[in-house]
Amino acid sequence: MGARPLIIDCDPGQDDAIALLMAIASAEEFELLGITAVAGNVPLAKTEANARRVRDLAGRPELPVYAGCPRPMVRAPVTAEAVHGPSGIDGADLPEPSRPAEETHAVDFLVQAHAEASRPVTLATLGPLTNVALAIIKNPSILDNVAEIVAMGGAIGLGNVIPAAEFNIYADPHAAHVVFEAGVPLTMVGLDVTRQAIATPARIEAIRSLETTPARAVCGMLEYYGARTTAAYRHGPPLHDPCVIAYLLKPELFEWRDMHVAIELAGEHSLGRTVCDVYGRSGAPNARVLEHVDADGFFALLSERLARLPASAQ
Ligand code: RIB
Numbered sequence: 001m002g003a004r005p006l007i008i009d010c011d012p013g014q015d016d017a018i019a020l021l022m023a024i025a026s027a028e029e030f031e032l033l034g035i036t037a038v039a040g041n042v043p044l045a046k047t048e049a050n051a052r053r054v055r056d057l058a059g060r061p062e063l064p065v066y067a068g069c070p071r072p073m074v075r076a077p078v079t080a081e082a083v084h085g086p087s088g089i090d091g092a093d094l095p096e097p098s099r100p101a102e103e104t105h106a107v108d109f110l111v112q113a114h115a116e117a118s119r120p121v122t123l124a125t126l127g128p129l130t131n132v133a134l135a136i137i138k139n140p141s142i143l144d145n146v147a148e149i150v151a152m153g154g155a156i157g158l159g160n161v162i163p164a165a166e167f168n169i170y171a172d173p174h175a176a177h178v179v180f181e182a183g184v185p186l187t188m189v190g191l192d193v194t195r196q197a198i199a200t201p202a203r204i205e206a207i208r209s210l211e212t213t214p215a216r217a218v219c220g221m222l223e224y225y226g227a228r229t230t231a232a233y234r235h236g237p238p239l240h241d242p243c244v245i246a247y248l249l250k251p252e253l254f255e256w257r258d259m260h261v262a263i264e265l266a267g268e269h270s271l272g273r274t275v276c277d278v279y280g281r282s283g284a285p286n287a288r289v290l291e292h293v294d295a296d297g298f299f300a301l302l303s304e305r306l307a308r309l310p311a312s313a314q
């Protein structure tokens with residue numbers, strides 16, 4: 001079948017950055033058509049510049065990065081500098097990007113790419129779903145050429161930004177509703193599974209032993225990010241977004257159930273909750289919800305892919 005066409009939508013974010021590195025290193029599996037950035041962890045101007053820094057770090061300065069939506073569809077913007085730092089990828093210590101973002105808006109790129117792709121496109125989403133939702137609204141026919149959407153977001157159980165909701169969904173619940181109701185194959189990579197992918201000190205040292213510039217940047221990001229998440233994660237930070245790429249590369253590392261997932265849009269204390277019908281009572285499933293990951297297998301895959309990147313790709 002050859003490499004599958006892939007677009008990654010992201011809000012770097014240390015974990016987004018690691019996911020991007022993992023995907024860029026997987027050229028046999030992915031034909032990366034472009035990277036689209038959205039406001040999320042930090043404002044758009046920073047997420048899009050961070051995406052460009054990371055593609056340079058991976059030795060792929062020619063990869064196009066498209067800036068997208070600077071705010072959610074309806075609700076007031078929320079960001080997560082307390083977790084990710086003012087830059088969004090604190091700890092990475094990366095130089096300025098080698099070249100500007102593309103002129104085309106990310107939403108327009110998403111529409112064009114799906115119209116022009118000769119094979120259905122896989123969408124990996126690592127941040128709030130604003131860009132993807134607006135592309136669907138602007139031109140619903142793109143859905144005819146979507147292979148699947150694999151989205152980091154939501155949770156069957158506890159959220160993170162508020163008890164009831166996970167950040168990517170909470171940051172733009174209306175966009176999430178559009179995507180979850182789009183009727184295309186959708187895999188939800190929620191906190192239930194990503195909280196099992198913990199970057200413990202031993203796993204960080206295994207990455208550091210690669211002794212490359214990308215590996216050192218990853219370790220710096222994990223140490224920064226980990227120091228700000230100790231209240232919730234005593235043994236190390238969770239690698240939320242890289243679970244999306246790992247699932248696309250090796251789904252056998254994961255376990256899942258198909259179920260209906262509704263997005264709460266009205267709750268005073270639950271806006272952005274992914275209401276996951278584990279009992280199978282509220283209608284036909286619209287999502288595959290990941291529930292377990294082989295964490296050792298995940299980190300072995302992550303290290304193996306990072307090792308493929310140019311040692312000093314700057
Ligand atoms: O809740 C975790 C998600 O929110 C991750 O994608 C992280 O990067 C932030 O975007």
Ligand code: CA
Binds near residue numbers: 011012013015126
């Ligand atoms: Ca993210």
